[in-house]
Amino acid sequence: MSAAPIPPAAGIVDCAVHPAPRHPDDIRAYMREPWRSRPFPGLQRYFYPAPNGDFDPAAGPNPGTDPDLVARHVLRDRGAAAAILLPQTRGLLPDLDLAAAICAATNDWLAAQWLDRPGFYGSIRVSPADPVQAVAEIERWAGHPRMVQVAVPMQAHQPYGQRLYAPIWEAAARHGLPVAVHIDSASGVELQTTPVGAAAHYVEWSALYPLNFGVHLASFIAEGVFGRLPDLRVVFADGGIDMLPPLAWRMDKNWRPTRNETPWVDRTPTAYLRQHVRFLSHRLEGPADAATRAKWLSLTGAANLLMYGSSYPAWDGCDPATAVAGADSATATRILGASARDWYRLAGEAAQA
Amino acid sequence: MRHRVARAAEIPPGGMVLVPLGRRGVGVYNVRGAFHALSNLCPHAGGPVCRGDVTGTTVAGGAPYAQEWVRDGEILRCPWHAWEIDITTGRTITDPTRTVATYPVTVEDGWVVVEVDER
Numbered sequence: 001m002s003a004a005p006i007p008p009a010a011g012i013v014d015c016a017v018h019p020a021p022r023h024p025d026d027i028r029a030y031m032r033e034p035w036r037s038r039p040f041p042g043l044q045r046y047f048y049p050a051p052n053g054d055f056d057p058a059a060g061p062n063p064g065t066d067p068d069l070v071a072r073h074v075l076r077d078r079g080a081a082a083a084i085l086l087p088q089t090r091g092l093l094p095d096l097d098l099a100a101a102i103c104a105a106t107n108d109w110l111a112a113q114w115l116d117r118p119g120f121y122g123s124i125r126v127s128p129a130d131p132v133q134a135v136a137e138i139e140r141w142a143g144h145p146r147m148v149q150v151a152v153p154m155q156a157h158q159p160y161g162q163r164l165y166a167p168i169w170e171a172a173a174r175h176g177l178p179v180a181v182h183i184d185s186a187s188g189v190e191l192q193t194t195p196v197g198a199a200a201h202y203v204e205w206s207a208l209y210p211l212n213f214g215v216h217l218a219s220f221i222a223e224g225v226f227g228r229l230p231d232l233r234v235v236f237a238d239g240g241i242d243m244l245p246p247l248a249w250r251m252d253k254n255w256r257p258t259r260n261e262t263p264w265v266d267r268t269p270t271a272y273l274r275q276h277v278r279f280l281s282h283r284l285e286g287p288a289d290a291a292t293r294a295k296w297l298s299l300t301g302a303a304n305l306l307m308y309g310s311s312y313p314a315w316d317g318c319d320p321a322t323a324v325a326g327a328d329s330a331t332a333t334r335i336l337g338a339s340a341r342d343w344y345r346l347a348g349e350a351a352q353a
Numbered sequence: 354m355r356h357r358v359a360r361a362a363e364i365p366p367g368g369m370v371l372v373p374l375g376r377r378g379v380g381v382y383n384v385r386g387a388f389h390a391l392s393n394l395c396p397h398a399g400g401p402v403c404r405g406d407v408t409g410t411t412v413a414g415g416a417p418y419a420q421e422w423v424r425d426g427e428i429l430r431c432p433w434h435a436w437e438i439d440i441t442t443g444r445t446i447t448d449p450t451r452t453v454a455t456y457p458v459t460v461e462d463g464w465v466v467v468e469v470d471e472r
């Protein structure tokens with residue numbers, strides 16, 4: 001990648017770091033029976049293994065499991081002030097109580113093992129399939145000074161704007177917590193990976209999964225969720241801004257003829273984006289050459305909508321220079337940290353810029 | 354130019370006539386006893402808007418996800434791309450800056466009279 005303008009080190013905020021327990025079963029220590037001894041899936045996605053394994057070899061033999069090492073890699077080595085930690089859960093599980101127990105244990109584990117370190121902020125994992133338990137989990141953590149967002153899987157059985165989920169988004173908005181939508185790493189009972197069936201190979205899956213972000217985004221807009229909840233903010237936390245411009249054009253064009261079907265949508269769909277939506281950077285996205293990249297950044301609205309997320313320790317993670325390749329310096333400053341500090345209302349060490 | 358376009362009794366409430374005035378014709382509508390005259394030219398892409406259905410529209414209801422039917426008989430839907438137009442003002446519902454041209458209408462001696470100057 002070409003040299004990119006990097007703002008002062010203190011300005012960088014990494015919005016997607018994935019910590020993991022040293023052993024997948026370590027979270028059982030934070031569970032009560034009968035869940036503690038109940039079998040549940042491990043952490044690695046098994047449908048689509050990455051070509052060299054799921055992790056960046058530079059992350060070490062137990063990637064993402066050692067808070068000191070993670071702090072060194074994502075904060076110190078990259079000059080970042082803050083990292084938003086987004087641990088994975090275990091896919092969509094048919095037993096809703098087990099899924100909720102895994103989320104709760106993951107949150108307890110994260111708070112106990114990670115959130116006492118400078119620069120680390122956390123995500124409240126909830127299982128959206130059971131809104132009652134999800135809301136209770138948000139209430140349990142909303143007052144924690146280091147929990148800065150709610151996190152849900154990209155995989156779902158219904159698009160997220162639909163009414164089943166409304167209480168979860170209301171709770172998040174009430175507490176001023178953005179909602180991160182991120183691919184969950186384990187396979188549970190999710191639907192096919194594309195609307196027309198399962199992609200057969202990794203290259204198809206990795207190219208196509210952001211379609212699901214588009215489905216959730218269209219649903220949030222068309223179902224009026226943003227209109228009803230002015231404080232709801234949603235971050236698509238694993239790429240997807242590539243898919244945004246055509247989706248936005250198409251929805252805006254068809255809003256006028258179909259507005260009467262969704263009367264709560266009182267403006268063009270793209271008018272919701274700046275207030276309610278962000279995407280995180282992803283290494284697979286955008287054209288390769290720097291000149292076209294500058295145009296692509298402007299087409300996608302990146303100056304307002306894109307924030308840096310490394311996906312550390314994923315094999316296809318993104319460093320700050322890659323995230324802002326082709327960006328002018330004002331845009332780079334926003335992508336690398338200024339937008340995230342506003343979005344997460346970060347206090348403490350991350351607020352210094 | 355003032356034009357007698359029809360006897361008032363020929364356009365009952367809910368009815369309309371399309372008359373060959375102006376550039377593309379003018380639709381004269383009776384909405385609950387009040388007459389409105391609109392150009393048959395859609396501000397979107399020039400469609401024959403007065404060929405569209407007279408209908409109502411929706412607004413968000415009191416509860417989340419609820420909607421209500423309102424303004425029955427006051428809304429015109431363009432037959433080309435379904436934009437909604439307020440017959441009483443000519444304004445499109447989604448963009449009040451884009452309007453269908455309207456003309457003054459009066460009823461004189463039982464005649465509906467429309468004032469159209471363009472040719």
Ligand code: FES
Pocket residue numbers: 395396397398399400401402431432433434435436
């Ligand atoms: S021409 Fe009337 S809606 Fe397009």
